[in-house]
Amino acid sequence: MRQLPPLAAVRVFEAAARHENFTVAAGELGMTQAAVSYQIRLLEQRLGVPLFRRARRRVTLTEAGRRAGAQLAAAFDSIDAAFAVLRAEDEAVLTVSVTNTFANTWLAWRLGGFHLAHPTTAVRLWTSNALTDFAADEVDVAIRSGPGGWPGLAQHELLPLDFTPMCSPGFLAGQGGRLEPVDLLQLPLISAQDPWWAQWLREAGLDVVEARRTGMRLDSQAHEGHAAIAGQGVAMLTPFFWHNDLVAGRLVRPFAQLSSMGEAYWLVYPEARARVPKIRRFREWLIEALDRDRAAGGG
Amino acid sequence: MRQLPPLAAVRVFEAAARHENFTVAAGELGMTQAAVSYQIRLLEQRLGVPLFRRARRRVTLTEAGRRAGAQLAAAFDSIDAAFAVLRAEDEAVLTVSVTNTFANTWLAWRLGGFHLAHPTTAVRLWTSNALTDFAADEVDVAIRSGPGGWPGLAQHELLPLDFTPMCSPGFLAGQGGRLEPVDLLQLPLISAQDPWWAQWLREAGLDVVEARRTGMRLDSQAHEGHAAIAGQGVAMLTPFFWHNDLVAGRLVRPFAQLSSMGEAYWLVYPEARARVPKIRRFREWLIEALDRDRAAGGG
DNA sequence: CGCCGAGCATAAGCGTGACTTATCAGCCCG
DNA sequence: CGGGCTGATAAGTCACGCTTATGCTCGGCG
Numbered sequence: 001m002r003q004l005p006p007l008a009a010v011r012v013f014e015a016a017a018r019h020e021n022f023t024v025a026a027g028e029l030g031m032t033q034a035a036v037s038y039q040i041r042l043l044e045q046r047l048g049v050p051l052f053r054r055a056r057r058r059v060t061l062t063e064a065g066r067r068a069g070a071q072l073a074a075a076f077d078s079i080d081a082a083f084a085v086l087r088a089e090d091e092a093v094l095t096v097s098v099t100n101t102f103a104n105t106w107l108a109w110r111l112g113g114f115h116l117a118h119p120t121t122a123v124r125l126w127t128s129n130a131l132t133d134f135a136a137d138e139v140d141v142a143i144r145s146g147p148g149g150w151p152g153l154a155q156h157e158l159l160p161l162d163f164t165p166m167c168s169p170g171f172l173a174g175q176g177g178r179l180e181p182v183d184l185l186q187l188p189l190i191s192a193q194d195p196w197w198a199q200w201l202r203e204a205g206l207d208v209v210e211a212r213r214t215g216m217r218l219d220s221q222a223h224e225g226h227a228a229i230a231g232q233g234v235a236m237l238t239p240f241f242w243h244n245d246l247v248a249g250r251l252v253r254p255f256a257q258l259s260s261m262g263e264a265y266w267l268v269y270p271e272a273r274a275r276v277p278k279i280r281r282f283r284e285w286l287i288e289a290l291d292r293d294r295a296a297g298g299g
Numbered sequence: 300m301r302q303l304p305p306l307a308a309v310r311v312f313e314a315a316a317r318h319e320n321f322t323v324a325a326g327e328l329g330m331t332q333a334a335v336s337y338q339i340r341l342l343e344q345r346l347g348v349p350l351f352r353r354a355r356r357r358v359t360l361t362e363a364g365r366r367a368g369a370q371l372a373a374a375f376d377s378i379d380a381a382f383a384v385l386r387a388e389d390e391a392v393l394t395v396s397v398t399n400t401f402a403n404t405w406l407a408w409r410l411g412g413f414h415l416a417h418p419t420t421a422v423r424l425w426t427s428n429a430l431t432d433f434a435a436d437e438v439d440v441a442i443r444s445g446p447g448g449w450p451g452l453a454q455h456e457l458l459p460l461d462f463t464p465m466c467s468p469g470f471l472a473g474q475g476g477r478l479e480p481v482d483l484l485q486l487p488l489i490s491a492q493d494p495w496w497a498q499w500l501r502e503a504g505l506d507v508v509e510a511r512r513t514g515m516r517l518d519s520q521a522h523e524g525h526a527a528i529a530g531q532g533v534a535m536l537t538p539f540f541w542h543n544d545l546v547a548g549r550l551v552r553p554f555a556q557l558s559s560m561g562e563a564y565w566l567v568y569p570e571a572r573a574r575v576p577k578i579r580r581f582r583e584w585l586i587e588a589l590d591r592d593r594a595a596g597g598g
Numbered sequence: 599c600g601c602c603g604a605g606c607a608t609a610a611g612c613g614t615g616a617c618t619t620a621t622c623a624g625c626c627c628g
Numbered sequence: 629c630g631g632g633c634t635g636a637t638a639a640g641t642c643a644c645g646c647t648t649a650t651g652c653t654c655g656g657c658g
Contacts, residue, residue: 004375007310011303023606031646033606034646046575048571049385056605064385067384071381075377080301080302082374086363271344276345331618333635356634357635602655604653608649613647615642617642
């Protein structure tokens with residue numbers, strides 16, 4: 001029966017022994033010098049043997065420490081090797097399946113921040129509006145809209161998918177500078193067949209019998225928004241995605257009413273991979289970046 | 300740069316892989332089955348790979364798990380070996396230097412409990428009234444009386460060393476059934492030269508000019524107490540040590556006054572060995588056993 | 599000679615995640 | 629069909645590993 005010391009302390013000692021320098025070891029392990037000092041002392045007290053000699057503002061290994069350190073380095077290499085085969089997959093590349101809209105209006109502009117925070121992990125964006133088959137597509141995480149509740153997937157709600165009509169300032173001026181909901185029935189609506197229109201108009205008190213089939217139909221809110229900016233009509237957009245364009249005056253939002261179909265944007269990935277480091281890092285960065293944006297007043 | 304999973308989880312997995320049984324692994328590691336299940340799941344989520352197949356009320360290793368498990372077993376053996384040389388000292392024997400008094404009146408009667416709790420650690424008692432040289436005597440821990448404050452030693456106060464006169468019931472009857480402090484000056488005092496007598500009598504309001512040199516002198520409270528039980532006179536004893544004899548009526552305590560010279564009994568050992576497992580186990584058992592005794596009303 | 603920076607030790611305080619307890623669910627067996 | 633093994637799961641607790649802040653010592657340098 002083995003009688004191992006606490007492995008956290010052992011790991012710290014191995015790093016400290018390699019460098020013969022607590023501060024450097026702390027840096028390697030991503031912790032503070034004080035923590036290293038603490039763990040080493042713990043281990044020494046447990047063994048009853050000094051592992052380092054403290055002298056003149058520096059530490060040197062004792063003979064006992066040197067021998068143990070060398071053997072531990074090999075042991076940890078072995079542990080590392082044991083798991084290396086299991087994570088044969090590329091830890092350096094994270095593949096994100098993401099809708100066109102989210103990629104264009106938000107993610108592409110922020111991804112630099114992730115790379116700054118985690119220089120060793122490259123992100124590959126895979127824009128697709130279809131639901132992801134994680135196994136087949138070699139996708140690590142997906143950003144999707146929907147009602148949530150996918151089985152076998154961990155999910156994090158990113159933002160509620162609400163919407164309101166928007167158009168270009170020029171377009172609005174052409175309509176006399178202001179609009180009532182009822183006016184929309186006469187105006188060119190971008191992707192008018194989208195159920196969002198019916199929902200919003202219904203909530204505005206207008207009884208819409210049938211969806212209008214006329215006008216342009218685009219397959220992504222990103223395109224719809226750009227069409228609206230170009231003055232082609234009124235688009236039903238999610239304010240969060242168009243915050244910058246609203247602030248910059250490229251888009252205006254004639255109505256306060258904000259509707260929703262109960263959907264949201266989600267970050268999802270297989271539950272079984274919830275703690276894969278690259279996935280965890282991306283999740284934490286994404287949620288924090290969104291929080292920051294919300295605190296700053298929108299997208 | 301290595302990218303190791305949390306080592307606590309790795310250690311649990313190694314044991315679980317060896318047994319292919321979470322409950323048994325939990326037993327080996329001294330934790331609950333729930334904890335093992337938790338750690339395995341953590342590890343699997345981190346690797347993104349199932350290590351066990353759950354089927355029919357039992358777990359079997361997956362191929363990935365089997366390979367990793369085998370390699371980990373070797374790695375932990377290596378870690379164990381790295382420290383084995385350092386703890387060349389005998390983990391199976393704990394040497395306790397202890398005063399005659401404490402050994403006879405308390406420790407010897409309780410030691411069985413320690414052995415029950417820790418069957419693999421044998422305790423060797425080394426009774427000696429001299430202060431211990433831990434290095435020279437190959438003593439692990441010492442139980443000593445004194446004022447405390449030894450440099451380089453960790454210390455735990457066990458009990459205050461207070462004292463009061465005691466004698467046998469027969470002896471007391473021979474004196475008319477009750478005593479006043481002043482009577483003591485005429486009676487045979489056991490180890491009358493002991494400064495405890497002067498201290499107690501002074502606190503009782505009697506001015507003792509010189510220590511009495513007559514009567515028997517014994518070198519240990521254990522012997523003094525037994526002499527008192529034998530009716531040889533009045534001894535100055537620590538109630539905690541003689542609780543059983545007081546309850547059983549072998550000794551009586553004529554006075555409520557309890558004096559002290561500010562000393563106490565201490566458990567001490569070198570600070571550098573504070574976390575050596577056998578020392579830690581003994582410390583925890585000893586302090587708990589004393590607490591239990593105190594809760595039960597004395598030694 | 600005195601100041602500063604590098605390096606480790608130490609104290610205090612905090613947050614979290616590794617545990618425990620309790621319960622449920624599946625399966626085997628008598 | 630119930631009892632006795634398994635493991636999974638949920639909730640709640642507590643230890644302890646970590647951070648922050650500070651002190652100390654030593655060496656280098658102007």
